[in-house]
Amino acid sequence: MGTTDTPDPFAIFHAPPPNETAGERVAREEREAAARKVSDRIDEELKQEKARLKRQKVIRVLLLGQSESGKSTTLKNFRYQYARAEWNAERSAWRAVIQLNVVRSVMSVLDAVQAQLDGVHAGVEDGAPTPTVLTFSGGPDGSETPSSPRAGHISMASGLGSPTVQTAHRTSSFKHPLASPGPMTPTFGKGFTTHQSEALLQTYTTLHDRLECLHAVELELMRRLGEGGTEDYGSESGSLLGVLGKDDEVQSDAADDEPRGRDMNMQGRNASRSRTPVGGGSRVRREWGVHYLHEALVRSASSRSLKGKAPVRNGSANNGRSSQDTAPRASGDEEEDEPTRILADCREAMQSLWADEGVRAVLKRRKVRVEERAGFFLDDLARIATLDYTPSDADVVRARLRTLGVQEYKLQFNAPTGGFAFGGIGSDFQQDWILYDVGGSRTIRHAWVPYFDNIQAIIFPVSCFDERLTEDQKVNRLEDSFLLFRKICASKLLARATIILFLNKCDLLKRKLRAGVKVREYLPSFGDRKNEPAVVVKYLREKFREVLKENSPEQRSSYFYATSVVDTSATANTITAVKDSIVQNYLKRADFL
Ligand SMILES: Nc1nc2c(ncn2[C@@H]2O[C@H](COP(=O)(O)OP(=O)(O)OP(=O)(O)O)[C@@H](O)[C@H]2O)c(=O)[nH]1
Numbered sequence: 380m381g382t383t384d385t386p387d388p389f390a391i392f393h394a395p396p397p398n399e400t401a402g403e404r405v406a407r408e409e410r411e412a413a414a415r416k417v418s419d420r421i422d423e424e425l426k427q428e429k430a431r432l433k434r435q436k437v438i439r440v441l442l443l444g445q446s447e448s449g450k451s452t453t454l455k456n457f458r459y460q461y462a463r464a465e466w467n468a469e470r471s472a473w474r475a476v477i478q479l480n481v482v483r484s485v486m487s488v489l490d491a492v493q494a495q496l497d498g499v500h501a502g503v504e505d506g507a508p509t510p511t512v513l514t515f516s517g518g519p520d521g522s523e524t525p526s527s528p529r530a531g532h533i534s535m536a537s538g539l540g541s542p543t544v545q546t547a548h549r550t551s552s553f554k555h556p557l558a559s560p561g562p563m564t565p566t567f568g569k570g571f572t573t574h575q576s577e578a579l580l581q582t583y584t585t586l587h588d589r590l591e592c593l594h595a596v597e598l599e600l601m602r603r604l605g606e607g608g609t610e611d612y613g614s615e616s617g618s619l620l621g622v623l624g625k626d627d628e629v630q631s632d633a634a635d636d637e638p639r640g641r642d643m644n645m646q647g648r649n650a651s652r653s654r655t656p657v658g659g660g661s662r663v664r665r666e667w668g669v670h671y672l673h674e675a676l677v678r679s680a681s682s683r684s685l686k687g688k689a690p691v692r693n694g695s696a697n698n699g700r701s702s703q704d705t706a707p708r709a710s711g712d713e714e715e716d717e718p719t720r721i722l723a724d725c726r727e728a729m730q731s732l733w734a735d736e737g738v739r740a741v742l743k744r745r746k747v748r749v750e751e752r753a754g755f756f757l758d759d760l761a762r763i764a765t766l767d768y769t770p771s772d773a774d775v776v777r778a779r780l781r782t783l784g785v786q787e788y789k790l791q792f793n794a795p796t797g798g799f800a801f802g803g804i805g806s807d808f809q810q811d812w813i814l815y816d817v818g819g820s821r822t823i824r825h826a827w828v829p830y831f832d833n834i835q836a837i838i839f840p841v842s843c844f845d846e847r848l849t850e851d852q853k854v855n856r857l858e859d860s861f862l863l864f865r866k867i868c869a870s871k872l873l874a875r876a877t878i879i880l881f882l883n884k885c886d887l888l889k890r891k892l893r894a895g896v897k898v899r900e901y902l903p904s905f906g907d908r909k910n911e912p913a914v915v916v917k918y919l920r921e922k923f924r925e926v927l928k929e930n931s932p933e934q935r936s937s938y939f940y941a942t943s944v945v946d947t948s949a950t951a952n953t954i955t956a957v958k959d960s961i962v963q964n965y966l967k968r969a970d971f972l
């Protein structure tokens with residue numbers, strides 16, 4: 380059936396009146412022309428307004444969560460995908476961070492062996508997984524909410540995690556293996572025969588002497604990287620309290636949303652913004668006493684001689700290095716970059732330590748799982764401990780640099796060249812995003828609140844169920860995350876923000892379950908469910924969903940993803956989906972759709 384024969388049912392409304400005179404026709408056409416003009420003007424105004432909104436409106440996304448949950452790593456995925464030029468420009472500067480990560484891992488191994496030698500019980504060190512049990516108790520409405528069996532450990536009523544006295548994560552001490560007042564005949568204790576103990580002691584003493592110089596490397600790299608290079612969670616100088624002052628400290632309960640707190644902090648925020656305009660790179664607020672990440676990275680690439688600290692074996696500093704290692708670098712900076720040279724020199728010793736069966740037995744015995752800790756690179760020493768090492772993309776993603784304060788990153792999504800086009804928006808679509816990456820340790824959480832205003836979305840990564848907070852070894856990570864998540868959901872300032880939860884570190888979850896770790900030992904309410912990754916993820920998702928539902932002041936969009944954000948290719952689709960849903964919700968709010 381041809382459609383052209385069908386009369387247009389609306390044509391009658393546009394048809395001139397029957398028996399229209401010539402004068403009436405002129406008048407009608409004038410009226411119609413005027414109406415068309417008005418309509419065109421309104422259309423143009425709307426178009427301009429839309430363009431203005433598109434130009435000026437910025438999507439603000441906040442990455443929140445506890446320390447080491449994966450906020451900065453999630454951000455790296457965004458930058459890797461959408462700011463590749465900047466990513467590449469920063470690449471070499473990450474070398475110092477990775478070197479520091481390597482040194483810290485080596486020291487953890489040495490510390491564990493030393494502790495075993497000293498007869499220190501396993502469990503004193505971090506990483507020893509005495510279960511901290513997370514229980515769910517019935518809420519007033521019968522729902523399960525997390526509660527701590529150790530009342531008082533987490534007092535969310537007093538803040539998003541009020542500053543607490545922390546266990547400082549010290550830099551490793553290097554004492555001689557036999558210097559400690561240990562047993563007369565050194566022994567590695569039960570499970571080690573005398574012969575094994577002697578062999579281990581021999582290895583350890585040799586490697587200890589050989590690797591002692593790493594202490595100087597650690598100090599130098601920390602100096603270059605600034606406060607982010609420390610893992611000292613106890614210092615309030617890094618907690619921003621010194622600048623905001625105790626009186627200004629933002630209370631997070633009902634007071635989270637109090638105008639006083641907000642005004643005070645918005646002043647700080649605007650003041651800082653005027654001095655540190657967003658754009659191009661990473662920014663940290665200077666007035667809070669922390670450095671620009673970018674500056675720290677650049678500084679890390681600068682030189683400082685560690686003369687006299689380099690190990691000399693058999694009378695030659697080059698002994699044991701390949702010709703590739705000893706060849707002068709094109710820039711002539713080999714001499715300048717002492718940490719790199721020393722690490723290259725220590726490569727074999729570090730490899731021997733990590734490969735030693737006795738050392739592995741001690742680590743196993745003490746349940747020190749270095750390979751599950753932040754910034755683990757000991758399997759890559761052959762590649763990393765070299766003079767010409769340049770970090771790969773995967774290295775940069777996995778590098779651990781603690782975030783202090785709040786860092787702002789600007790991303791711009793263009794269509795079509797920027798790789799982003801949102802359905803129906805058109806090819807002129809351009810969107811500025813500011814992502815705020817915050818330090819997640821408890822001492823600095825109060826500094827988040829000024830950023831809660833006008834936030835489009837929150838990405839909240841959650842990490843493992845069986846670990847404890849670095850800054851407070853008594854507190855289970857999952858427990859802390861639940862309480863924090865509840866607090867964030869309940870914040871009135873964040874009531875309209877889209878919540879995106881990443882159940883992160885699924886790779887570690889899988890590895891732990893494969894190794895026989897039982898979820899119910901940490902989470903009794905998990906009960907007799909199958910101890911399998913998919914079941915655990917589903918269970919946790921339900922729990923977080925309940926928290927979100929019960930604590931959201933308004934209905935809002937939420938998304939849950941199981942992630943392993945160290946894997947950029949596996950995370951690429953998630954990042955795209957997250958971005959699209961954030962934009963979609965933004966457009967809905969801005970009435971574009
Ligand atoms: N295996 C594994 N490691 C991860 C994953 N996500 C993050 N990590 C590692 O965990 C460590 C901590 O991650 P970050 O992104 O620095 O954590 P953060 O939340 O920014 O921590 P703060 O800056 O202290 O608040 C890093 O060494 C990451 O490489 C993951 O999905 N799997």
Ligand SMILES: [Mg+2]
Pocket residue numbers: 450451452780781782816817818819
């Ligand atoms: Mg971080």
